[in-house]
Amino acid sequence: MTDRQKRLVVVSNRVGPLSDEGKAGGLAVGLADxxxxxxxLWFGWSGEVSTQGTFSELKTEIVGSTxxxxxxxxxxxxxxxxFGYANKSLWPLLxxxxxxxxxxxxxxxxxxxxxxxxxxxxxxxxxxxxIVWVHDYHFxxxxxxxxxxxxxxxxxxxxxxxFCPPEILTALPSSHDLVRAMLAYDVIGFQTEVxxxxxxxxxxxxxxxxxxxxxxxRVRGRTVRVSAFPIxxxxxxxxxxxxxxxxxxxxxxxxxxxxGRHQIVGVDRLDYSKGIIERLRGFEQxxxxxxxxxxxxxxLQVAPLSRSELDAYAxxxxxxxxxxGNINGRFATLDWTPVQIMTRGFTxxxxxxxxxxxxxxxxxxxxxGMNLVAKEYIAAQxxxxxxxxxxxxxxxxxxxxxxxxxxxxxxxxxxARAMQRALTMSLAERLERHAALRKTVFGNTxxxxxxxxxxxxxxxxxxxxxxxxxxxxx
Ligand code: GDG
Numbered sequence: 415m416t417d418r419q420k421r422l423v424v425v426s427n428r429v430g431p432l433s434d435e436g437k438a439g440g441l442a443v444g445l446a447d448x449x450x451x452x453x454x455l456w457f458g459w460s461g462e463v464s465t466q467g468t469f470s471e472l473k474t475e476i477v478g479s480t481x482x483x484x485x486x487x488x489x490x491x492x493x494x495x496x497f498g499y500a501n502k503s504l505w506p507l508l509x510x511x512x513x514x515x516x517x518x519x520x521x522x523x524x525x526x527x528x529x530x531x532x533x534x535x536x537x538x539x540x541x542x543x544x545i546v547w548v549h550d551y552h553f554x555x556x557x558x559x560x561x562x563x564x565x566x567x568x569x570x571x572x573x574x575x576x577f578c579p580p581e582i583l584t585a586l587p588s589s590h591d592l593v594r595a596m597l598a599y600d601v602i603g604f605q606t607e608v609x610x611x612x613x614x615x616x617x618x619x620x621x622x623x624x625x626x627x628x629x630x631x632r633v634r635g636r637t638v639r640v641s642a643f644p645i646x647x648x649x650x651x652x653x654x655x656x657x658x659x660x661x662x663x664x665x666x667x668x669x670x671x672x673x674g675r676h677q678i679v680g681v682d683r684l685d686y687s688k689g690i691i692e693r694l695r696g697f698e699q700x701x702x703x704x705x706x707x708x709x710x711x712x713x714l715q716v717a718p719l720s721r722s723e724l725d726a727y728a729x730x731x732x733x734x735x736x737x738x739g740n741i742n743g744r745f746a747t748l749d750w751t752p753v754q755i756m757t758r759g760f761t762x763x764x765x766x767x768x769x770x771x772x773x774x775x776x777x778x779x780x781x782x783g784m785n786l787v788a789k790e791y792i793a794a795q796x797x798x799x800x801x802x803x804x805x806x807x808x809x810x811x812x813x814x815x816x817x818x819x820x821x822x823x824x825x826x827x828x829x830a831r832a833m834q835r836a837l838t839m840s841l842a843e844r845l846e847r848h849a850a851l852r853k854t855v856f857g858n859t860x861x862x863x864x865x866x867x868x869x870x871x872x873x874x875x876x877x878x879x880x881x882x883x884x885x886x887x888x
Contacts, residue, residue, distance in 0.1 A: 453479035460484035468531035494524025533559030558598035664767030679772035696829025718759035800848035802836035
């Protein structure tokens with residue numbers, strides 16, 4: 415069997431959908447394409463909680479040549495694995511938020527056991543001819559567990575979120591175990607060079623590994639490939655969304671509400687990594703420093719709720735609503751409300767229309783793996799009259815999208831200055847910047863990202879890519 419014919423097995427916390435009918439995010443779009451071409455298996459959590467948890471019956475849905483197979487979690491697994499270790503320890507830590515990361519050995523134990531359970535359930539469904547691609551911070555230990563179950567085929571891992579520097583990661587009590595477990599993968603992919611560098615630094619400084627400088631590292635006799643694979647979007651598909659009747663209806667609605675005023679937009683899951691509070695402060699600063707915007711510009715933040723069971727997220731929601739209320743109380747007039755916050759979600763077509771109606775899009779996370787909103791905004795613009803992207807220097811997308819207005823999201827003055835510059839930018843400059851950004855977004859799509867990763871994985875020798883021990887048991 416040649417590599418091209420190898421079946422693709424994808425593992426991610428949530429599974430599907432397989433087509434971008436308006437709900438799928440970038441990840442699903444890129445993967446669905448590869449799964450359709452090769453045929454495959456997509457394995458993950460059903461999103462349901464049952465008493466049997468990871469011992470529950472497999473749920474299988476077949477779409478074309480792809481099987482989507484899921485299992486449940488039980489309540490203890492949900493709390494310890496998903497809410498606990500993944501979202502209270504790893505998410506903040508990897509986003510450089512040591513100040514709010516919480517560590518407890520109980521959730522560490524449950525996280526590892528869920529990884530072990532997923533490996534045990536997946537193992538009977540795969541063999542060495544399959545190519546296995548594991549996604550994201552929920553499954554750092556899964557590769558090592560699959561190896562211990564005897565899997566000898568190709569095994570890749572892609573991290574969608576940032577990888578923090580070793581000086582921060584070492585605060586995690588089991589950081590050595592976690593990184594050593596990652597070395598069971600043959601190819602480890604990150605969004606950016608910065609993330610790749612941080613991972614390599616950990617391996618060298620903390621584990622005594624060696625950086626060959628050619629994209630490979632060796633740690634305790636085991637060689638793995640470590641690269642950056644910046645994720646893209648289905649740019650054509652998203653640009654088409656922006657022309658659908660649903661998009662046009664939303665575009666018109668936003669323009670009507672704006673009454674000829676300039677619309678500034680932000681679109682993010684309500685998450686503290688996205689810098690929504692700092693962005694609102696930046697908008698307040700704009701109204702202070704450039705008073706001509708009072709009554710002339712307005713800010714719409716679309717912020718669908720996410721992980722609202724966690725205190726940090728519930729607190730953020732209150733804080734955002736309070737700050738928006740304060741800004742409105744301070745500046746609103748009878749016919750103008752400066753800030754609008756919407757915690758409901760939109761369809762992707764509606765979003766495309768909202769992007770198109772916005773003169774400025776604020777993508778100002780405090781730290782972000784990539785940020786697909788930045789790319790979607792570019793794809794959705796009218797090429798004859800495009801808007802301006804303001805982008806945080808701490809978003810992974812910054813490595814590619816250099817023609818955006820780059821800001822330090824922590825500085826309200828900097829953010830306000832960039833907003834003002836975007837609002838007053840000439841059509842000629844907007845056209846020039848947008849053309850360059852569009853080229854990048856259309857040139858590195860979700861399909862390119864997927865193909866680049868799988869090619870790298872196929873180039874590696876199966877299983878143990880060196881003379882070293884393929885099973886790195888922490
Ligand atoms: C992680 C990493 C990395 C937002 N509001 C609505 C909605 N969205 C969609 C956006 C976009 C997606 O959600 C968000 O993607 P991001 O990339 O911005 O951020 P995360 O969710 O944090 O994703 C990130 C990504 O993985 C991929 O590797 O880029 O850095 O953190 O597609 O459009 N979608 C709909 N309604 C909404 O109201 N339908």
